[in-house]
Amino acid sequence: MKNRRILYLLLIMAVAIILAACESGGKIRVINRTDYPMYASVDREQTIVIPGDSEHVFEIDTDTQTFYSGEVKKQAWLKLIGETYTIFDHFEEVYVDSTQITVRAGKTLNVFLDANRASVKILNSSDLNIVRAEIYQDFGAYDQVVGLLENIAPGEERFLRVNYATPTSQFFYRVRIMDENNLVYNYGGNQTILTVGQQFLVVFTSGK
Numbered sequence: 001m002k003n004r005r006i007l008y009l010l011l012i013m014a015v016a017i018i019l020a021a022c023e024s025g026g027k028i029r030v031i032n033r034t035d036y037p038m039y040a041s042v043d044r045e046q047t048i049v050i051p052g053d054s055e056h057v058f059e060i061d062t063d064t065q066t067f068y069s070g071e072v073k074k075q076a077w078l079k080l081i082g083e084t085y086t087i088f089d090h091f092e093e094v095y096v097d098s099t100q101i102t103v104r105a106g107k108t109l110n111v112f113l114d115a116n117r118a119s120v121k122i123l124n125s126s127d128l129n130i131v132r133a134e135i136y137q138d139f140g141a142y143d144q145v146v147g148l149l150e151n152i153a154p155g156e157e158r159f160l161r162v163n164y165a166t167p168t169s170q171f172f173y174r175v176r177i178m179d180e181n182n183l184v185y186n187y188g189g190n191q192t193i194l195t196v197g198q199q200f201l202v203v204f205t206s207g208k
Helices: 002-020
Strands: 026-032 038-042 046-049 054-060 075-083 086-090 094-096 098-104 110-111 118-124 128-136 143-152 157-162 170-181 183-189 199-204
Touching: 026 038, 026 075, 026 098, 038 054, 046 054, 054 094, 075 086, 075 110, 086 098, 118 128, 118 143, 118 170, 128 157, 143 157, 170 199, 183 199
Parallel strands: 026 110, 118 199
Antiparallel strands: 026 054, 038 046, 038 075, 075 098, 086 094, 118 157, 128 143, 128 170, 170 183
16 A cells, blocks of 8 residues: 555656646747837737837747657747847848747747947928938048938838947938928038947927
């Protein structure tokens, strides 16, 4: 009788161990450590807006991992567009908006995001359509157009990620806006020097 009871307890313990080893689903925890929003999605599903200095957890479906199957992994595409952040592909040495990551069953993958760009953002707070907004990088002796934003409707906002100034590379940003009446407005100047993580916000109010 005593041996039967011991066998029964051992059986319960064995079942508990096996059940504990059965895990399915993983998590991607995106931690936005910039001051501005991050737009994130996994496998082209709904885009989630993660405000500055906050985080979001994505639940990822995987096969069930058991005591016998060994580690279960799944590849997922993570898309991240930050107002002052861009994924940098170290192999190709280019900026990209998405990357493939490995999610493990029963595990949480932490993704820490720190600012690595600057940005220029235009908010159309007028009653007029912005036909075009030209963004200039100005070195003083010369300038160059680094971005063009077109057809920004009233109430709409757009942003462009740009390079930031450093002690050895100094420049500033200017924005030239043309509205639907072909009137031109200029913003920025030699004080608009952006360092990493900073944003130049242009609020267009003409027409109100």
